[in-house]
Amino acid sequence: MIKTAHIGVGISGQEGMQAVLSSDYSIGQFRDLQRLLLVHGRWSYHRMCKFLRYFLLKNFTFTFVHLCYAHFCGLTAQPVYDDWFSTCYNLLYTSLPVLALGLFDQDVEEHQSLHSPKLYTQGQLNHHSNWISFLFCVMQSMYYSIIVFFIPYGALYDTVRQDGREIADYQSFALFVQTCLIIVMNAQMCLEIRNWTWLNHIFLWGSSVAYFAATFILGSFPTMFQFLGTARNCLSQFYIWLGIFLSCLLCILPVIFLHVILTQYYSTINEEARKPSTQTMINFSMLS
Structure with a gap:
């Protein structure tokens, strides 16, 4: 056996x-078998599906941006990101938030899992891990990569800084794109988390702080970092931050809109389990 x-x-x-x-x-x-299967077992399935989906999403988006950039550089091997960002993207900037998601996330509370055993059937029927979810992840990452690439491209096209100097160079564009990518991926992570803990906050916001800190610190060492002074010159412009905000808005709003529509008209078992029961509402009204 x-x-x-x-x-x-x-x-x-x-x-x-x-x-x-x-x-x-x-x-x-x-008697402990019931809690192991219906609570911790389905939590583990839910976490692993979310972990894999977000891991694929952030790496597909990272890669598809290269495909968009290849159209403008003659399909050469020229990367759109700097070398340090490519190294630290999965190692430092986006690894800890997805790790916390895979360890601590809970879609429903423990008593809701025990009172709704039909939630356990999601793992048996592969509701969260199938070809449909995979194809949706690919399409979502393609949409994210288009937004993350072409918003900076349009913002820097034939543009000058506030002092009249040109800013439409490769280094500024690369920094613009990778900053949009980090902000969008962290915003997407905020939508994925159902159970916020203090570790989620530390890992999520700490990753963003680590990115900006590493970018500014490495930009002070010409022997280590090729984009010397680019972060100071690029991120000091107001329209750069406006482009970052617009990229994040265009990526996140469709996801929120789709989630609201699905929750309103095609609610899942999880959504039904999270709703307060009729008996609980009656008891609350009697107490009030």
């Missing part, structure tokens, strides 16, 4: 110690 099961669960006892040593999870009594 242990060899053929996907996940082994052993029950501690004099007769079951060998199974416990070979299992993935150990429980003390049979």
Whole structure:
């Protein structure tokens, strides 16, 4: 049984110690199996699906921007980002928020999972991990990459700074694009999180702070960073921040609108479980 099961669960006892040593999870009594499956089991499935979907989304968007840029540079191998950003994107700037999402997120509370066992069927039917969700993730990342690339392209096209000097150069454009990418991905992460904890706040906002801190610090060392002084010259312009805000707005608003429409007219089992029950509303009205 242990060899053929996907996940082994052993029950501690004099007769079951060998199974416990070979299992993935150990429980003390049979009654704990209900909470393990209906609460922690479906939480784990929900977290892993969200983790994989967001991980694919941020990396697909990162890659599709290169495809948009390749059209303007003769399909050469010229990258649109600087080398440090490409190195730290998955290592520092976007890794910790998605890790916190995969460890601490909860779509519904514990008592709601126990009172609605039909939520467990989502994992059995692969509601959150299928080809439809994958194709939607690809289409969403393509839309994000178009916005993240062409908003900076249009903002810098034939543009000068406030002092009259030109700013439409490759280094400013690369910094503009990668800043939009970080802000959009962190905004998307805010929409994905259902259960906010203090670690989510630290990892999410700390990643954004780390990006700007690393960009400004590395911009002071010409031997380490090729874009010397670009962050100071580019991010000091008002229309650059306006373009970042517009990129984030155009990426996030359709997602919010689609979520509202689906919640209003095609609510899922999760949405129904999060709604207060009729008995709870009656008790509340009697107390008030």
